[in-house]
Structure formats: structure tokens, C-alpha cells
Amino acid sequence: MAHTPHYRPCDMVKDIASDYGVHVPYHQAWCGREVAVQDLHGDVRTSYDMLRWYSERVMETNPGSIIDMVVDEETHRFKSYFPCFAACAYGYEVGCRPLIFLDGSHITDKMQGVILAASALNGNDELFxxxxxxxDSETYENWKWFLNNLKKALLSGRRTMFISDRAKGLKEAVPEIFPMDHHGYCLRHIKANFMTEAAARYRKALKDSMVKTLNKVAFTLNESCIYTE
Incomplete structure (x- = not known):
């Protein structure tokens, strides 16, 4: 399991039958995989329980970090967690252009949820x-909470360009929290969304032509980009 983290229960059933001639029910293979994953990586619930301890260690070893953990007032259950290490905030300030990419990614383990992230490009054009x-989900409220914490973490007020995929909540939250900054949209996501929404409306040749036109528009210089020596 350590070398094959995506080893599926159905593959385990096939391999055991092929190697040993023993039929293992799918549920039994799934339970065995869960035990192996827990032995390798620990229990997910226990990991969430250690977040307070982890936050204290971060503040001890990386003072100046911004951490915000939200717990439901009634059930006292975990809702959301935001860490921005002081070293990362400093690294962005001194080593990256004022260009921040915002995106979310789904968590696929049993606890579900999403990871919200703010990234930049360093001097080598590598993701930082x-x-x-x-x-728990990618919503306006969660993005607003995330951006408020991000604003606290940034070390200067330099104007920034935010790039997103226009995900639910981002379109409204960015101008609300960063009203003096710019907000652009990822061209790749715009084209992908267009191709999906236009799938049943236009012929392929027409869709391809429209995407080419969109590329030309996106990369066309305006007057402020043209200068003469």
C-alpha cells in the first residue's frame, strides 16, 4: 500500500484470485485496505483531533503565522481550518510577483470537504x-472567510492580481475583500466551461472556431501595452 496508494479493492480481489486462487468478497477487500491505510497514515479522525496541538507547534516554531480554526458552537465539531505560515507569507512578499491564483480541490477521503488554496509563481515560474x-464546501461564505484570513497574512498592501476559475462564491468574495485589486479569470477554465455548456448547441467546427477567436482576443495587445522607443 505504501508504494501503491491508489490500489483499489476490486484490484485486490482480482490479484488474490489470480495469485492464490482464493475468492475474497469485495467488502472484505475494502475493509482490509482501510486497515492498511490506517496503519500507514493514521486515523483521519485522530488527525483532526490533533489540529489544536499542531497549531500550537506552528506558532512556537514559526511565529507570526496566521491560523484560524472554526468549530461549530452547538456541536463543537470541526468546520474549517486556515494556516498561513509566516515563512510562506514572507516568501511570497520577497520572491513572487503580485499575482495570486485561487482555486479549490475536493477531498476524496471519508471525511469529504474541500481544500481552498492561494498560490503564486516564484522566480523560476514554479508554484509557490x-x-x-x-x-466543508466551496461556497461564498467559506471563500470570504478564507480571503479575510489571507488579507491578514499578506505583509504589504501592494496591489495584486487575483486569478480564479470563477468558482461559486469567488466571483463575489474577491471584490468584496480586495476592492482595490484586480480579479481576472483563468482562460483555460473559461474555454473548458464554454465547450461543456456549448456541447449540445453548436457544431464542433463552429465551437473550435469560437475558441480560436477567444484566444486571439485574450492575447491581443491593447494601446497601453504598445510602446515605442
């Missing part, structure tokens, strides 16, 4: 993570 968060 500024901050991230764990939340």
Missing part, C-alpha cells in the same frame, strides 16, 4: 503555496 484551508 501562500496559504490553504480545509472547509
Amino acid at each position: 503555496t501562500i496559504a490553504f484551508a480545509i472547509a
Whole structure:
């Protein structure tokens, strides 16, 4: 399991039958996989229980970090967690252009949820993570909470360009929390969304032509980009 983290229960059933001639029910293979994953990586619930301890260690070893953990007031259950290490905030300030990419990614384990992230590009055009968060879903409220914490973590007020995929909540939250900054949209996501929404409306040749036109528009210089020596 350590070398094959994506080893599926159905593959385990096939391999055991092929190697040993023994039929193992799918549920039994799934339970065995869960035990192996827990032995290798620990119990997920226990990991969430250790977040307070982890936050204290972060503040001890990386003072100046911004951490915010939200717990439901009634049930006292975990809701969301935001860490921005002081070293990451400093690294973004001194080593990255004022360009921040915002995106979310689904968590596929049994606890579900999403990871919200703010990233930049360093001097080598490599991805540099500024901050991230764990939340229950990608909503306006969660993005607003995330961006408020990100604003606290940034070390200067330099104007920034935010790039996103226009995900639910981002379109409204960015101008609300960063009203003086710019907000652009990822061209790749715009084209992918267009191809999906236009799948049943236009012929392929027409869709391809429209995407080519969109590329030309996106990369066309305007007057402010043209200068003469």
C-alpha cells in the first residue's frame, strides 16, 4: 500500500484470485485496505483531533503565522481550518510577483470537504503555496472567510492580481475583500466551461472556431501595452 496508494479493492480481489486462487468478497477487500491505510497514515479522525496541538507547534516554531480554526458552537465539531505560515507569507512578499491564483480541490477521503488554496509563481515560474484551508464546501461564505484570513497574512498592501476559475462564491468574495485589486479569470477554465455548456448547441467546427477567436482576443495587445522607443 505504501508504494501503491491508489490500489483499489476490486484490484485486490482480482490479484488474490489470480495469485492464490482464493475468492475474497469485495467488502472484505475494502475493509482490509482501510486497515492498511490506517496503519500507514493514521486515523483521519485522530488527525483532526490533533489540529489544536499542531497549531500550537506552528506558532512556537514559526511565529507570526496566521491560523484560524472554526468549530461549530452547538456541536463543537470541526468546520474549517486556515494556516498561513509566516515563512510562506514572507516568501511570497520577497520572491513572487503580485499575482495570486485561487482555486479549490475536493477531498476524496471519508471525511469529504474541500481544500481552498492561494498560490503564486516564484522566480523560476514554479508554484509557490501562500496559504490553504480545509472547509466543508466551496461556497461564498467559506471563500470570504478564507480571503479575510489571507488579507491578514499578506505583509504589504501592494496591489495584486487575483486569478480564479470563477468558482461559486469567488466571483463575489474577491471584490468584496480586495476592492482595490484586480480579479481576472483563468482562460483555460473559461474555454473548458464554454465547450461543456456549448456541447449540445453548436457544431464542433463552429465551437473550435469560437475558441480560436477567444484566444486571439485574450492575447491581443491593447494601446497601453504598445510602446515605442
